[in-house]
Amino acid sequence: MxxxxxxxxxxxxxxxxxxxxxxxxxxxxxxxxxxxxxxxxxxxxxxxxxxxxxxxxxxxxxxxxxxxxxxxxxxxxxxxxxxxxxxxxxxxxxxxxxxxxxxxxxxxxxxxxxxxxxxxxxxxxxxxxxxxxxxxxxxxxxxxxxxxxxxxxxxxxxxxxxxxxxxxxxxxxxxxxxxxxxxxxxxxxxxxxxxxxxxxxxxxxxxxxxxxxxxxxxxVEELLKTNANKILIHAEPVRRAKSVVEKMEYVGGVAQTEDGIVAQIDPKHVPAVVKELVAAKCKVYSIQPKHSLEEYFLEKTTES
Ligand SMILES: Nc1ncnc2c1ncn2[C@@H]1O[C@H](COP(=O)(O)OP(=O)(O)OP(=O)(O)O)[C@@H](O)[C@H]1O
Ligand SMILES: [Mg+2]
Missing domain, CATH: 3.40.50.300 (P-loop containing nucleotide triphosphate hydrolases)
Known part of the structure; x- marks a missing residue:
């Protein structure tokens, strides 16, 4: 050190x-x-x-x-x-x-x-x-x-x-x-x-x-990693989708934002999340990674 x-x-x-x-x-x-x-x-x-x-x-x-x-x-x-x-x-x-x-x-x-x-x-x-x-x-x-x-x-x-x-x-x-x-x-x-x-x-x-x-x-590298595996989910109805995602054990930090639902999910679990959402009769429009430091900065400066 x-x-x-x-x-x-x-x-x-x-x-x-x-x-x-x-x-x-x-x-x-x-x-x-x-x-x-x-x-x-x-x-x-x-x-x-x-x-x-x-x-x-x-x-x-x-x-x-x-x-x-x-x-x-x-x-x-x-x-x-x-x-x-x-x-x-x-x-x-x-x-x-x-x-x-x-x-x-x-x-x-x-x-x-x-x-x-x-x-x-x-x-x-x-x-x-x-x-x-x-x-x-x-x-x-x-x-x-x-x-x-x-x-x-x-x-x-x-x-x-x-x-x-x-x-x-x-x-x-x-x-x-x-x-x-x-x-x-x-x-x-x-x-x-x-x-x-x-x-x-x-x-x-x-x-x-x-x-x-x-x-x-x-x-800077570590902080970028902290925000790795953040996934943005656009699914409807949003409330139902959020409660489905929240209940899944390998999903963390679920939050609803203007753009959709943000959650920490290892990419390997994404198919399972989609499956659950569909099973709960949610319409899944898109799922995308969300990991720029910019997002992190905005998230941290707006939540405090
Ligand atoms: N001498 C002072 N008396 C009273 N309040 C002050 C004084 N100096 C700074 N502040 C207040 O302290 C806060 C922080 O100000 P500061 O200038 O440190 O911010 P900053 O991060 O440098 O902002 P900027 O990006 O605009 O330069 C502000 O709310 C400012 O109004
Ligand atoms: Mg200043």
Whole structure:
């Protein structure tokens, strides 16, 4: 088992009348691209802010690289960089100058020319180094933000919705950059997103959060498997069909949805299910597998 470099325990933030995030128990391993998935208002930014020590939690603890964030703040955050919501720039200065300024703020000294150029190269902006940031596209600004975060040679980088507002090409560039950071530099990347297919494409592990609460966490592959063997049955009358299916011993998690009856059935038992339905005088219109992570996400975010 690889090392856990970020662990939150019962992390929560309460505002006036509501919990923005509650009982967030994350485990991020070294080398993960960890997707933190949730719809708008789920509590993603709030959780990231607490982890980066930008706001104070109401409950719980954060441990980074084995150091407690509240008692050993500096050591805990030593190898961590992050961007919450949107990176900030001096728009009338060049990308290069912005890198110098960002570097001196985080490192305390102006980074060397070679370091700046190498980092801009990594994010694909070396050729635009001397252009003013105001001439940059949204995607380029996002990548410049990541470049700034890279200046301190982080081992963990926290990105809050890094592809928000980007077009498909811009999103792809950011995803490729994230993969490159992990593969080539061994940087662990934690990113939040409200887009499931994005997380599915880039992340190795993920957590789903909704209405401030964490719903599930695990490897993307495992979570996909959890939803394997889900079958969608379209049969009528629906109520009768549902009660027939519910009674069968090898069928689990039966639920009625807008699309029909959803149940967990090993494909080898499908013929028996059909047989029972027909015997109960149900009309079976279709039976199909239903296993995308998208379904899982929607199911988990609507049921909680
Ligand atoms: N400073 C604050 N004061 C009061 N409520 C807040 C504050 N910050 C966030 N909230 C509330 O906490 C909840 C979670 O907000 P948060 O910004 O963490 O969600 P999010 O998952 O990042 O959403 P989005 O996808 O829209 O960025 C929301 O209901 C929000 O209104
Ligand atoms: Mg947010």
């Amino acid at each position: 690889s090392e856990i470099i970020l662990r939150t325990t019962n992390l929560g933030k309460h505002y006036k009348d509501r919990w923005a995030a509650r009982d967030i128990n994350l485990e991020v391993h070294r080398g993960d691209v960890f997707g933190f998935l949730g719809p708008n208002g789920a509590g993603k930014s709030t959780s990231i802010r607490m982890i980066l020590s930008l706001i104070k939690p109401t409950t719980g603890t954060v441990e980074l690289f084995g150091h407690d964030l509240f008692t050993q703040r500096e050591r805990a955050l030593h190898n961590v960089a992050g961007i919450v919501e949107k990176p900030d720039f001096y728009l009338y200065l060049s990308a290069y100058r912005n890198m110098q300024i960002a570097g001196s703020l985080t490192l305390g000294t102006t980074p060397e020319n070679i370091k700046i150029m190498e980092t801009l190269e990594t994010v694909g902006l070396a050729e635009r180094a001397l252009d003013k940031v105001k001439t940059f596209s949204h995607g380029m600004k996002q990548r410049l933000g990541i470049a700034q975060a890279l200046l301190c040679d982080p081992l963990l980088i926290m990105l809050d919705e890094p592809t928000n507002g980007l077009d498909p090409q811009g999103m792809k560039e950011v995803r490729e950059l994230i993969t490159k950071l992990t593969n080539d530099r061994g940087i662990t990347v934690f990113l939040s997103s409200h887009l499931l297919n994005e997380v599915e494409q880039v992340a190795t592990r993920m957590a789903i959060i909704n209405k401030g609460k964490m719903i599930v966490q695990g490897s």
